[in-house]
Amino acid sequence: MQKRKKQVIQIGATYIGTIVGAGFATGREIVEFFTIHGSAGFAGILISGFLFIFLGTKIMLLARKIGAETYESLNTYLFGDKFAASINLLMFVMLFGVTAVMLSGTGALFTEQLHLPFHAGILLTVLLCFIVMQRGMEGILWTNSVIVPIMILFSIIISVSMLFSPIEAPLIRTEDFTGSWRWMFSPFTYAAFNLTLAQAVLVPLSREAEDESIIRWGGFLGGLGLTFILLNSHFALYLVPQSVHYEIPVAEIISRLGIFVHLLFLLVVYGEIFTTLIGNLFGLVAPLKKSFKLSSNLILLLLMSGGYLISLFGYSSLLHYLYPLFGWVGLAYLLVITLKKDFK
Numbered sequence: 001m002q003k004r005k006k007q008v009i010q011i012g013a014t015y016i017g018t019i020v021g022a023g024f025a026t027g028r029e030i031v032e033f034f035t036i037h038g039s040a041g042f043a044g045i046l047i048s049g050f051l052f053i054f055l056g057t058k059i060m061l062l063a064r065k066i067g068a069e070t071y072e073s074l075n076t077y078l079f080g081d082k083f084a085a086s087i088n089l090l091m092f093v094m095l096f097g098v099t100a101v102m103l104s105g106t107g108a109l110f111t112e113q114l115h116l117p118f119h120a121g122i123l124l125t126v127l128l129c130f131i132v133m134q135r136g137m138e139g140i141l142w143t144n145s146v147i148v149p150i151m152i153l154f155s156i157i158i159s160v161s162m163l164f165s166p167i168e169a170p171l172i173r174t175e176d177f178t179g180s181w182r183w184m185f186s187p188f189t190y191a192a193f194n195l196t197l198a199q200a201v202l203v204p205l206s207r208e209a210e211d212e213s214i215i216r217w218g219g220f221l222g223g224l225g226l227t228f229i230l231l232n233s234h235f236a237l238y239l240v241p242q243s244v245h246y247e248i249p250v251a252e253i254i255s256r257l258g259i260f261v262h263l264l265f266l267l268v269v270y271g272e273i274f275t276t277l278i279g280n281l282f283g284l285v286a287p288l289k290k291s292f293k294l295s296s297n298l299i300l301l302l303l304m305s306g307g308y309l310i311s312l313f314g315y316s317s318l319l320h321y322l323y324p325l326f327g328w329v330g331l332a333y334l335l336v337i338t339l340k341k342d343f344k
Helices: 002-019 022-026 028-033 040-066 071-113 118-133 136-163 174-178 182-208 212-239 241-245 249-257 259-292 296-311 315-339
Strands: none
Touching: 002 040, 002 136, 002 182, 002 212, 002 259, 028 040, 028 182, 028 212, 028 315, 040 071, 040 174, 040 182, 040 212, 040 315, 071 118, 071 182, 071 249, 071 259, 071 296, 071 315, 118 136, 118 259, 118 296, 136 212, 136 249, 136 259, 182 259, 182 315, 212 241, 212 249, 241 249, 249 259, 259 296
């Protein structure tokens, strides 16, 4: 029984850690998809939460059912041999693009919050990636099991701190729902973007469970945790609208709680960026190693070098343009997963 509970928690935590990357943990991603829509963002998050629970679990169960080891195998099953190659190439580009955003996020964290050189954050991250990636999926499971519970704790701290602050804006504003219908599309593009990329980890993760019930509970726990963190972060950002102008808006809110809490939170944010980064790298290394017969470390070096060059465009700019674009692209994947009829 204890082993089963441990597996459920590990799957749930790894699912959360895979989704909660630079944009999510810093709040920048939440601003782009939800907070810009005001109070309608709360409804959008609930829609995304349902999609995370239902479709995230479905991806893992489907991968386990067909014995898929990588996202390439799953895409071949979903789209057929004719389209799989194009889908896998697109997946690779998306994973690589987000890897660059993750690296840029570490640089922004060091620059804006710690007043340290941009390149210091990136170089430290590259070094840690090489260390953790040597342990494969075991390293990813362990990292998420440590970082994710702390992230949830800070999410609670943020919300509680807001309850003791003067609330000037009403929590629900009718004009946010009727003024524009864009808020209705955001939860779908947001879930599509994240789930499309998350399959790089969710597919091999499905093989870590003893049976399907563990995957179902792990998927439910992970999706519920994501919804909880999203709601807490959006609640804080909605009540402190001036924070949305920062590259790391959530850190600006946390800084009000004192330097020690602020520094501890920055460490957690860095950890969350890192967990998504190694998840992406895990998904990128496998197909390249299979195709080019190169060593994992050499592939890692090439990927990190390329990601570093792209990261120089700036964290906010990369996230603002790449994430919504990838979201719309991911809708096709989300639709195929949803409509797959032979899944039980």
